[in-house]
Amino acid sequence: MIRVGVAGASGVGAAHVAALRRLDGVEVVAVSGSTDESARRVARKLGVPAAYGSERALIDAGTVDVLHVCTPNDRHAPAVRAAFAAGLHVVCEKPLATTAADAAELAALAASAPTASAVCYHYRYSPLAVRLAGLVRSGLLGTVHSVRASYLQNWQLGAAGSWRNDPARSGSSRVLADIGSHALDLVEVLTGRPVTSLAADFHTPRRDALRPGTDDVAVARARLDGGAVVALTASQVSPGHLNTIAVEIDGDQGTASWQLGDLETLELVRTADARRLRLDGHADPHRVSRFWRTPVDAEARVVALLDAFYRPLTGGDGGPPAAPLPTFADAARHVALIDEAARPLLIP
Incomplete structure (x- = not known):
């Protein structure tokens, strides 16, 4: 079972959680928010077992294999850097970063990382x-x-x-x-x-x-x-x-x-x-x-993207994805x- 954490689950992250629950071999085990209280509130609402007050706390807990970065744009780059450093797979919302320099750095990290990555252009x-x-x-x-x-x-x-x-x-x-x-x-x-x-x-x-x-x-x-x-x-x-x-x-x-x-x-x-x-x-x-x-069917688009991302990780069967990742x-x-x-x- 692939363990997933969703950083920023109160907004678009909730759509990620819903889509992930339609995939086999994947389980959302943690979410993070801007504070401990907001994270616990969202975790209760979404039925997710663990909650953390920051993306870094979620990553440092060592309980997930994949991080979905759904935070405000300025927090994408720090979260992605930390996730790659921890050996995690990463799915990031768009835009990848707030500056071209940060985005280029993250693309270079993704190219050299042994883990998988994708951006949510659904x-x-x-x-x-x-x-x-x-x-x-x-x-x-x-x-x-x-x-x-x-x-x-x-x-x-x-x-x-x-x-x-x-x-x-x-x-x-x-x-x-x-x-x-x-x-x-x-x-x-x-x-x-x-x-x-x-x-x-x-x-x-x-x-x-x-x-x-x-x-x-x-x-x-x-x-x-x-x-x-x-x-x-x-x-x-x-x-x-x-x-x-x-x-x-x-x-x-x-x-x-x-x-x-x-x-x-x-x-x-x-x-x-x-x-x-x-x-x-x-x-x-x-x-x-x-x-x-x-x-x-807005959710089906996200499911199709995430299925293309997770199928190689879970060893799932099926033909080629409908569109390139x-x-x-x-x-x-x-x-x-x-x-x-x-x-x-x-x-x-």
């Missing part, structure tokens, strides 16, 4: 995202030349103060670190190409001055390895969107549009079919598209891109 395991990545790999879209991506939320509308609004805790750009990192990961996984550059402009509708921690909207342009261009929007003040992600990919042989909101959908239009519609200026392009849709190297590249794109926020 959207790449959404069923129709997996299908889209396969369509692109098959060459059905031809050569990809442009991508449009967006991640829209509304939780910052009138939101109370949060650690995410403190750049020392969240990173150089709150909106890009919090949700833009997921969009970057999806663009890379769906196209099969890494992002090589990222530049962004930022906005806040608040009365606050625009600075790191108050950036509510980012509109960015990027390049993929191979030259394709990317337009990316991330917003946490979009009233009509609780949590909506969309990626549209243009190739010289077709366009594929993926969206995850109330449902997960995928639409494909081939170039040859679209040409036929040009003969009729009033034709609906949806007449010649292929369309898929499926209900959204997100690595520390992937996440460190994203932190470096976001740090570079956030430079305008540092200019008075």
Whole structure:
């Protein structure tokens, strides 16, 4: 039985605990919080036997084989360093760290460690995202030349103060670190190409001055390895969107549009079919598209990622994972891109 500790189980860590309980050969034996009292409270709520007042206390107890790091962003790097030093496997929430230097250090530690590691980019395991990545790999879209991506939320509308609004805790750009990192990961996984550059402009509708921690909207342009261009929007003040992600990919042989909101959908239009519609200026392009849709199961995405991580550790059977495991190297590249794109926020 693989023994797991979850650091920061009062927020997203609770989702990790729920997903872990759907895996065979894995047991959550401990959680940690910011204080002994908060950790005990969460442990009682989640039914976990042991509670510790800090990540370090959990690690030093020597009772776990794997640490899930689900703390605020500024505590990721210290927890990951200590976990690797203790010989633990590590699953870390995004962003990997608050600075490019720390993220690069953690990626190097992961590369040299004898233990396994992964970052929780779970959207790449959404069923129709997996299908889209396969369509692109098959060459059905031809050569990809442009991508449009967006991640829209509304939780910052009138939101109370949060650690995410403190750049020392969240990173150089709150909106890009919090949700833009997921969009970057999806663009890379769906196209099969890494992002090589990222530049962004930022906005806040608040009365606050625009600075790191108050950036509510980012509109960015990027390049993929191979030259394709990317337009990316991330917003946490979009009233009509609780949590909506969309990626549209243009190739010289077709366009594929993926969206995850109330449902997960995928639409494909081939170039040859679209040409036929040009003969009729009033034709609906949806007449010649292929369309898929499926209900959204947020927990299932996390389960799929964790199953891919734990199966080699438990010796479980099964075929290859639906998507490649997100690595520390992937996440460190994203932190470096976001740090570079956030430079305008540092200019008075």
